Amino acid sequence: MRNYIKVLIVLIAVCLTIGLAGCGKSQSGASAGQSGEITLKLGHNQPTESQFHAGAEKFAELVSEKTEGKVKVDVYHSSQLGEEGELAEGTKLGTVDISLVASGSVTKYYPRFSIFDLPFLFRDANHVDNVLQGEVGELLAEEAEEQGGFKVMSYWESGFRHFLNSKQPLKSPEDLKGLKIRTPEWPVLISTTEALGANSVPMPFSELYMAAQHGVVDGQEGPVFAIKSSKMYEVQDYMVMDGHTYTSMLLIMNPAKFDGLSEKYQKAVMEAAKEAGDYERQLIRDNEKKEIEYLETEGGLTIEKNPDKEEWRKAVQSVYEKYSDEFGEDLIQQIIDTK
Helix, strand or coil: CHHHHHHHHHHHHHHHHHHHHHHHHHHHCCCCCCCCCEEEEEECCCCCCCHHHHHHHHHHHHHHHHCCCCEEEEEECCCCCCCHHHHHHHHHHCCCCEEEEEHHHHCCCCHHHHHHHCCCCCCCHHHHHHHHCCHHHHHHHHHHHHHHCCEEEEEEEEEEEEEEECCCCCCCHHHHCCCEEEECCCHHHHHHHHHCCCEEEECCHHHHHHHHHCCCCCEEEEEHHHHHHCCHHHCCCEEEEEEEEEEEEEEEECHHHHHCCCHHHHHHHHHHHHHHHHHHHHHHHHHHHHHHHHHHHCCCCEEECCCCHHHHHHHCHHHHHHHHHHHCHHHHHHHHHCC
C-alpha cells in the first residue's frame, strides 16, 4: 500500500511539473510575454535627414499604435548598428532584430536578389511597384526566407541610381572610362560600372565622403536623396541622370524574433511594415525633383538631365549575358514583361 501511495505521489508531481512547464511556454510567446513591453532594434545606414530614417520612424510609430504601445521599435540611424552588410548579417543571426538594407546587401545569403541590380531592368516607378508588390516580389520574399534565413517584411526604396564625379562632365558612357568610381560591394553593380569603362572601387558608404575628398575615388553612383543627404555635392562636380539601375530596400526581420511574437503582434508588425514602406517610397519620389534642383543650384553640380539612354543600355548588354543563367532568363523576362 505504501509503495502504491509513493508511486501515486510521484505521478502527481510529474503531471504538475509538465503542466507548469506548458503554462510557462505559452506565456513566453513573444520574448518578454504579452503582458510586458517588447522592444525591437531597427538599424539603417543613412542620416536622420534621409527618407530612410523618416520611414523607419513612421514604422516605429505605426507598430506602437497597432499594438497599443506593447511593441516598441528603437531606430538606430547612420550605421550605429553597423554598415549594411553587417546589418544584414546581424539580422540573420539575431543580434539585430530588424534592418533596412539594400537588396544587394543580402545577396551573400540569397543571391537571386541581385537580379534587381541588372542595368535598366525597370522602366519607371510604376513598373517597379507592379513587380515588387506583385508575384515576383512575393516569390523572392518567400525564397529569401527559406534559403536566406531572413524575413522580408516589405519592399522600400532607394531609387534609380546615377553617376557623378569630380573630374569631368558625364554626357555619355565614354566619359566614365578610366574613372575610379565607388560602388557598394554588389557583384552586378560592379560589373555594370566596369562594363561602362570605369574602375569600380567597392567600399562602405560611410567611408565615401572622405575617400572622394582625398582623391581615393574620382566619383560614385547612387540615388538622388543619398547624394543630397550625405552632402556629396561638396566633393563632386558633375552628374548624369542615367538611372543605370534601381535599388530596392528591404525591411527584413530575424525569423526567430518574428516567430516569437504573438499572431496578433505579427499581423500588426507586418501591416506597419507595408504602410511605412508605402510612405517611404512616396517620400523618395515626391522629394526627388526638389532635391535635383537643390543639387544644381545650392550644391553647384553640373547635371546632364537627358542622356541618350539607348547608348547607355547598349554599353551594358554584357552584364545580361554574364548573369542571365544565374538569375533565370524566364524570371528576367517576367520582370520585363510586367505591365
